[in-house]
Amino acid sequence: MLHAAHVRQDHVHVVLAGEGPPERMLGKLKAYGSRALNRAFGLRKRRWSRHGSTRWLWAPQQVDDAVHYVVNEQGEPGGSYVNPRRWDEQISRRR
Numbered sequence: 896m897l898h899a900a901h902v903r904q905d906h907v908h909v910v911l912a913g914e915g916p917p918e919r920m921l922g923k924l925k926a927y928g929s930r931a932l933n934r935a936f937g938l939r940k941r942r943w944s945r946h947g948s949t950r951w952l953w954a955p956q957q958v959d960d961a962v963h964y965v966v967n968e969q970g971e972p973g974g975s976y977v978n979p980r981r982w983d984e985q986i987s988r989r990r
């Protein structure tokens with residue numbers, strides 16, 4: 896599940912939830928993203944750094960903090976996406 900994303904000119908921040916280690920999810924995100932960009936623009940080129948910053952988020956508060964950082968701490972909010980279902984779940988969890 897994509898919780899949040901913020902696309903910058905030269906990099907992207909995302910908060911994902913899924914099965915397996917963050918490094919594997921990062922690899923899959925890059926692979927699917929490359930395929931989509933190749934289809935859209937027909938241009939194959941190196942787009943990603945060799946690795947990226949990954950970390951485990953074990954508790955709901957850690958996920959909330961990461962979403963806050965990605966959405967609110969990256970500059971102009973125009974490039975941000977927040978999964979609306981995520982916020983519904985968060986509100987119901989706090990009730």
